[in-house]
Amino acid sequence: MNPILVTADRLWDGTGAPTRLRPVVRVADELISAVDTSLLAPAACGGERFDFPGCTILPGLIDTHVHLVMSALDTNEAIIAQVTGENEAQLLSRIEANARSALLAGLTTIRDCGGTRNHVQQVRDRIRRGDIVGPDVLACGSPITTTRGHCHWLGLTADTFQEVEHAAERMLAQDADFLKVMATGGNMTASSDPMKAQYDAATLCRIADIGRAAEKHSAAHVLSRSALPAVVAARYRTIEHCDWRVEEYRYEFDPELAKRIVDQNQFVGLTMSGLARRAFLPQVRAFDIGPVKRLDARFACERRMIDFGIRYTIHSDAGVRLCPIDRFALGLRAAQVELKLTPAEILRAVTATAAEAIGLPDRGVINPGKRADLIIVEGDPLHDLTCLEKMRAVMKAGRWVVPPR
Numbered sequence: 001m002n003p004i005l006v007t008a009d010r011l012w013d014g015t016g017a018p019t020r021l022r023p024v025v026r027v028a029d030e031l032i033s034a035v036d037t038s039l040l041a042p043a044a045c046g047g048e049r050f051d052f053p054g055c056t057i058l059p060g061l062i063d064t065h066v067h068l069v070m071s072a073l074d075t076n077e078a079i080i081a082q083v084t085g086e087n088e089a090q091l092l093s094r095i096e097a098n099a100r101s102a103l104l105a106g107l108t109t110i111r112d113c114g115g116t117r118n119h120v121q122q123v124r125d126r127i128r129r130g131d132i133v134g135p136d137v138l139a140c141g142s143p144i145t146t147t148r149g150h151c152h153w154l155g156l157t158a159d160t161f162q163e164v165e166h167a168a169e170r171m172l173a174q175d176a177d178f179l180k181v182m183a184t185g186g187n188m189t190a191s192s193d194p195m196k197a198q199y200d201a202a203t204l205c206r207i208a209d210i211g212r213a214a215e216k217h218s219a220a221h222v223l224s225r226s227a228l229p230a231v232v233a234a235r236y237r238t239i240e241h242c243d244w245r246v247e248e249y250r251y252e253f254d255p256e257l258a259k260r261i262v263d264q265n266q267f268v269g270l271t272m273s274g275l276a277r278r279a280f281l282p283q284v285r286a287f288d289i290g291p292v293k294r295l296d297a298r299f300a301c302e303r304r305m306i307d308f309g310i311r312y313t314i315h316s317d318a319g320v321r322l323c324p325i326d327r328f329a330l331g332l333r334a335a336q337v338e339l340k341l342t343p344a345e346i347l348r349a350v351t352a353t354a355a356e357a358i359g360l361p362d363r364g365v366i367n368p369g370k371r372a373d374l375i376i377v378e379g380d381p382l383h384d385l386t387c388l389e390k391m392r393a394v395m396k397a398g399r400w401v402v403p404p405r
């Protein structure tokens with residue numbers, strides 16, 4: 001393939017360096033070959049050139065927690081009825097459609113944290129082969145959960161230590177990229193209790209160990225403090241949601257535990273899903289449910305984690321209610337309002353940090369030798385995150401997957 005040159009007004013490379021002006025990014029095959037800030041003489045510019053005046057070049061965005069099989073309907077009941085009622089062809093076609101939509105939001109990599117059977121793996125592989133267009137996908141298959149536990153309706157239930165071992169091994173045999181466990185109950189599943197741990201410490205540890213033995217990372221869903229010490233002790237790579245709730249409306253941050261998270265280089269995934277987007281979704285404020293009523297306390301605790309130095313990604317949990325996969329930027333704007341983060345901090349969380357958290361060191365920053373995953377947006381998102389909603393082009397591994405407009 002001929003080299004490609006991409007120019008714009010600005011470049012933000014994800015490394016933490018300040019924005020550079022008048023950048024030229026050179027792409028050869030799948031990789032970034034050079035990043036310059038002075039235009040070469042036309043004769044030296046072999047290859048095809050794409051100019052984006054008024055725009056900013058950024059690393060492709062990474063959403064570390066989505067559910068491609070879910071459709072972001074208005075209620076949990078409707079989502080569950082759809083996922084459990086549809087046939088394989090219908091499920092696969094929604095997974096494909098959501099994957100395609102993710103690209104339009106600038107997501108070049110997504111990690112799917114729970115689907116039906118091996119459907120997400122099938123779509124992942126079709127994208128890899130080039131049969132269909134979509135972001136790179138990491139899939140866990142289905143999350144491991146208890147009978148009637150959180151997301152039991154996705155189909156992978158295991159109660160005893162041995163059943164859990166089998167479940168983890170089954171996911172690896174189905175070519176999962178990582179393991180996901182529901183360490184506590186969750187809001188979506190009425191028969192589960194978010195305040196209670198679903199597994200004991202030894203069982204949680206065994207899942208992470210099985211993952212490590214297969215050179216895969218593991219992710220744990222944690223909606224209360226009940227399971228947090230065991231998840232930290234088991235050294236799960238990512239702690240999804242990482243709620244420090246000890247009572248329905250009370251959060252209790254523990255610096256000792258937080259220090260261990262930092263020391264072990266674990267990452268927390270902060271969830272800016274539909275409900276957390278209250279600043280932009282007026283209908284959420286009218287919801288008379290616990291997860292909405294405790295948002296202030298939740299955000300205060302998340303801010304403490306950030307101030308403490310815990311490394312974090314920001315994810316959408318896309319597919320859950322009111323949270324379509326193509327509105328990723330809205331969750332980032334919510335993080336700016338609710339967690340008092342700067343656009344640069346937020347963008348870092350969904351590029352360089354996200355890549356590191358999910359074990360993909362080949363991406364997340366724009367540097368020579370890294371994979372050419374680029375997005376080009378109108379304006380300057382370092383000053384205004386709404387610029388992420390004006391996507392001009394998306395490149396994945398050196399190819400335009402959303403062609404320049």
Ligand SMILES: [Zn+2]
Binds near residue numbers: 067
């Ligand atoms: Zn989720």
